[in-house]
Amino acid sequence: MTPVFAIENLSVEFARADGTVAAVRAASLAVRPGECVGIVGESGSGKTQMLMAAMGLLGNGARASGSVRFEEREILGLPAAQLNRVRGSRLTMVFQDPMTALTPHLRIGTQLAEVLVRHRQVTWRDAEQRALRILERVRISEPRRRLRQYPHELSGGLRQRVMIGMSLLCEPSVLIADEPTTALDVTVQMHIIDLLRSMREESRMAIVLVSHDLGVVAGLAERIYVMYAGRVVETARTGRILAGAEHPYTAGLLACVPDLDAPRRARMPSLAGQPPDPTGIERGCAFAPRCERAQERCHVERPLLRDRPEDHQVACHFPLSA
Amino acid sequence: MSGELLEVKGLHVRFGAVSVLEDVSFAIRPGEIVGLVGESGSGKSTIARAVLRLIPIASGSVEFLGSNLHSLGSGELRRARRDLQIVFQDPLASLNPRMSIGDALAEPLRIHEPQLTARERESRVSGMLERVGLSGDILRRYPHEFSGGQCQRIGIARAMMPSPKLLVCDEPVSSLDVSIQGQIVNLLADLQRDTGAAVLFISHNLAVVRHLSRRVLVIYRGRVVESAGCDELFARPVHPYTRELLAAVPHLSAPPRRIAAPAGDSTGLAPGAGGCPFHPRCAFAQAACQRGVPPLAQVRPGHLAACHRWRELV
Numbered sequence: 256m257t258p259v260f261a262i263e264n265l266s267v268e269f270a271r272a273d274g275t276v277a278a279v280r281a282a283s284l285a286v287r288p289g290e291c292v293g294i295v296g297e298s299g300s301g302k303t304q305m306l307m308a309a310m311g312l313l314g315n316g317a318r319a320s321g322s323v324r325f326e327e328r329e330i331l332g333l334p335a336a337q338l339n340r341v342r343g344s345r346l347t348m349v350f351q352d353p354m355t356a357l358t359p360h361l362r363i364g365t366q367l368a369e370v371l372v373r374h375r376q377v378t379w380r381d382a383e384q385r386a387l388r389i390l391e392r393v394r395i396s397e398p399r400r401r402l403r404q405y406p407h408e409l410s411g412g413l414r415q416r417v418m419i420g421m422s423l424l425c426e427p428s429v430l431i432a433d434e435p436t437t438a439l440d441v442t443v444q445m446h447i448i449d450l451l452r453s454m455r456e457e458s459r460m461a462i463v464l465v466s467h468d469l470g471v472v473a474g475l476a477e478r479i480y481v482m483y484a485g486r487v488v489e490t491a492r493t494g495r496i497l498a499g500a501e502h503p504y505t506a507g508l509l510a511c512v513p514d515l516d517a518p519r520r521a522r523m524p525s526l527a528g529q530p531p532d533p534t535g536i537e538r539g540c541a542f543a544p545r546c547e548r549a550q551e552r553c554h555v556e557r558p559l560l561r562d563r564p565e566d567h568q569v570a571c572h573f574p575l576s577a
Numbered sequence: 578m579s580g581e582l583l584e585v586k587g588l589h590v591r592f593g594a595v596s597v598l599e600d601v602s603f604a605i606r607p608g609e610i611v612g613l614v615g616e617s618g619s620g621k622s623t624i625a626r627a628v629l630r631l632i633p634i635a636s637g638s639v640e641f642l643g644s645n646l647h648s649l650g651s652g653e654l655r656r657a658r659r660d661l662q663i664v665f666q667d668p669l670a671s672l673n674p675r676m677s678i679g680d681a682l683a684e685p686l687r688i689h690e691p692q693l694t695a696r697e698r699e700s701r702v703s704g705m706l707e708r709v710g711l712s713g714d715i716l717r718r719y720p721h722e723f724s725g726g727q728c729q730r731i732g733i734a735r736a737m738m739p740s741p742k743l744l745v746c747d748e749p750v751s752s753l754d755v756s757i758q759g760q761i762v763n764l765l766a767d768l769q770r771d772t773g774a775a776v777l778f779i780s781h782n783l784a785v786v787r788h789l790s791r792r793v794l795v796i797y798r799g800r801v802v803e804s805a806g807c808d809e810l811f812a813r814p815v816h817p818y819t820r821e822l823l824a825a826v827p828h829l830s831a832p833p834r835r836i837a838a839p840a841g842d843s844t845g846l847a848p849g850a851g852g853c854p855f856h857p858r859c860a861f862a863q864a865a866c867q868r869g870v871p872p873l874a875q876v877r878p879g880h881l882a883a884c885h886r887w888r889e890l891v
Contacts, residue, residue: 297754298725411617440616440781441825448827467754470827497829511755512829513784519808522766523788525759529724 257327258285259461260309260346260429265321265331267301267308267485276533278304280485281321284463286429291455291462293476293493295469295508297530301485302465306431310348311338326428344374344425351434353414357406363390363417364402370424385424393420393450412443416450423454430454431463436471448474470512473497481505484531484541487560491567501563501574504542540572548573581640582607582775583628583743588637590623590799597623598799601637605743610769610776612790612807614783614822620799621779625747628777629663630654641743659689662736666748668728672720678731679716682706685738701738708771709734709764726757730764737768744769745777750785762788784826787811795819798854801873805880815882815890817859853885861886 267279279301286292294302308319311333323331325346330338350356358366367386371377377385383402390398393416406414415435422430432451436444452475455462466472472479472493479496481489481504489502500506507526528545540546543553552572560570581604590598598620605611615621626632628639630646639646641657649657662685665671672681682702686693693701703713709730720728729749736744746765750758766789769776780786786793786807793810795803795818803816814820852867853859859866866885873881876891884890 297756441783441827442616442821444827445825467756468827469755470829473829474827508756509829511759513787513826514828515784515787515811515823515826516828519787519811521788523759523762523785525763526756527760529726529757530754 256287258324259288259326260463261285261322261324262305262309263322263324265305265308265319265323267304267313267317267319270316270318271534274534277537278317278485278533279308279319280537282482282485282487284480284487284490286461286463288428288461289455289459290478291464291476292478292480293472294463294465294480294482295467295472296482297467297526299530299533300482302482303433304485305482306348306433306463306465310342310346310431311335312348343370345427346429346431347422347425347427348431348433349415349418349422349435351437353411353418353438354406356418357414359406361405362402363404363406363409367402367417367421367424370421374425386420389420389424390417392423393417393454395420410443411439412446415439415443415447419447419450419454423458423460426458427460429461429463431465433465434467435464437466437468444471451475468512469508473512481508484537485533486541486570487568488542488571489567489569491563491565495565495567499567499576501567501569501576502542502571503546503548503575506575540570548575580606582609582642583777584638584640585624585628586638586640588624588627588639589635590620590627590632591635596799598627601796601799601801603794603801603804605775605777607742608769608773608775609792610766610778610790612786612793613777613779613796614781614786614793615796616781616822618798619796621781621796622747623799624796625663625745625777625779628745629658629661655688659739660742662739662741662744664729664732664736664744664746664749666751668725668732668749668752669720671732672728672735674720677717677719678706681720681731682735682738685735689739705734705738708737708768710760725753726760729753729761733761733764733768737772737774740772741774743775743777745779747779748781749778751780751782758785759788765789782826783811783822795822800854800870800883801881802855802884803880803882804873805877809877809880813877813880813891815876815880815887816855816884817861817890818855819882821860853883855884861890 262284264281264283265279266281269276282305296302307313309323364383364386368379368382371382371385387398390401395401395416436447464472464476476493479493480487483504489505500509510524531541539554539556540558543549558570558572560568563569583605586602588598588601613621627634634647683698686698706713711730750761778789790807793807794801797818803819814823853871856862856866871883871885873883874887876882876887
């Protein structure tokens with residue numbers, strides 16, 4: 256099946272007073288209709304910037320190159336007027352902080368209806384009816400009352416449900432969810448992930464789910480992309496990542512996911528060191544300074560993303576299977 | 578003196594007409610690490626602020642080293658605060674952006690140990706930086722130059738400068754990557770072991786609390802609903818809310834765990850007309866749960882739970 260959304264060789268650079276910063280370096284990713292893919296990596300690994308570039312949401316001073324295809328059409332670099340025909344309707348995005356993503360001085364109902372009036376040319380009355388139905392669909396209690404409320408009157412979990420509802424209004428073929436649960440409590444997080452799962456089952460919509468927490472992504476995604484220092488360093492189907500991750504970074508992230516069924520350990524697992532500084536010049540493998548398996552070669556020669564058995568790619572000179 | 582370092586008794590806190598903490602009592606012994614778990618809005622941070630006397634309390638008492646903090650004069654309070662330090666959730670926001678790291682760390686010493694010479698201060702600051710895993714050459718740098726994990730190390734170093742007897746950590750790892758959280762948790766464990774300071778560790782994530790705490794308190798809507806030794810709480814949780822928190826921790830073995838009943842939104846629901854505060858979203862609620870707030874009952878030695886149906890859930 257052809258991907259509905261494909262990022263190819265995407266690079267993102269920011270101009271700064273002290274030089275350029277490469278946030279994303281030749282990253283590629285593909286999502287088929289109805290599929291959910293996850294992107295994991297630490298802060299600064301380029302996850303968000305890659306998707307912001309794909310959505311045409313980069314700020315001034317940023318430059319993106321490469322290709323982004325959506326529904327078999329190139330959308331990278333499209334003028335805003337053309338991009339706005341798909342953005343927010345067929346291709347939508349849910350952000351980490353639902354408070355800043357909603358307009359504080361407009362009622363929930365107005366904000367939802369506006370999306371339909373803008374993209375679907377329906378009347379306000381019809382739009383409000385559909386806004387009510389979407390709140391029911393994302394299982395918000397007392398939907399009629401919510402339509403008249405302002406964002407600050409809702410809890411974080413409810414606001415994120417509203418955001419997801421808003422992103423579903425025009426029946427998108429791709430939903431990008433960037434750390435949608437990171438600002439939420441663990442109990443609320445579980446309900447939001449459940450909600451995304453059932454929305455996908457109902458509509459065959461594809462989802463790109465971004466998180467620093469592999470535990471969150473593994474619960475929903477069929478395929479996982481692991482990013483480090485702006486590059487995809489490993490990708491495979493979720494089961495393969497969980498059972499046979501080959502990149503030491505992926506293995507480190509996996510070890511950090513808590514297992515409450517295992518006996519309590521004296522030390523909490525973590526990755527040593529800090530995420531890399533994107534201003535540095537790339538030499539060798541970016542993960543080498545934090546890698547226990549690193550050898551001389553890792554510090555001088557950058558490993559390329561190579562094919563492994565079972566639809567699996569890894570960028571490491573000394574993968575864990577070897 | 579009862580042998581407790583901190584003793585919170587019958588604490589009530591109100592913000593205007595809203596009751597935020599209801600009858601919260603707990604104690605921390607010298608050198609003990611106590612975890613405090615609950616969701617946003619449950620009152621965790623309010624407990625931290627009341628313990629430090631950063632907010633006024635409606636009734637109850639906070640006894641620290643034998644004196645009630647909320648009745649101390651300003652001079653005595655300042656002396657008490659030397660032994661009572663806090664680490665905040667947002668490591669960057671809690672550091673002054675215009676103050677170099679060296680100055681930020683030296684400031685607690687200028688306040689609490691004014692007799693020290695500049696050289697003595699410098700040597701204490703360098704020693705502490707090394708202790709938290711940062712190199713001495715960052716003294717002249719500023720907070721924005723550091724990652725979240727490094728800023729949190731700086732925040733911990735600053736709090737530990739006056740050698741406190743109790744360190745209150747309010748969600749110290751919640752804004753950090755999962756991969757970095759362990760570094761900070763392990764650092765706190767090491768500092769506790771080396772200095773003998775007690776720690777009140779606040780988090781919404783049970784998985785984080787588990788590695789550090791000897792005892793855990795679970796708080797829901799301003800009340801302690803369960804407290805037990807750490808291993809006991811994880812192995813045999815009684816309160817349905819604690820069970821829900823445990824089930825919600827993301828983990829890798831598929832399929833995802835699910836809890837019996839669909840949960841409501843804790844802050845979106847209208848408060849129940851009396852009864853157990855958890856009953857509107859409780860999978861085990863019965864009609865009886867609407868009658869009266871359940872008191873904390875001893876379900877096993879050292880294990881308390883506030884649930885009308887605890888006998889059936891033990």
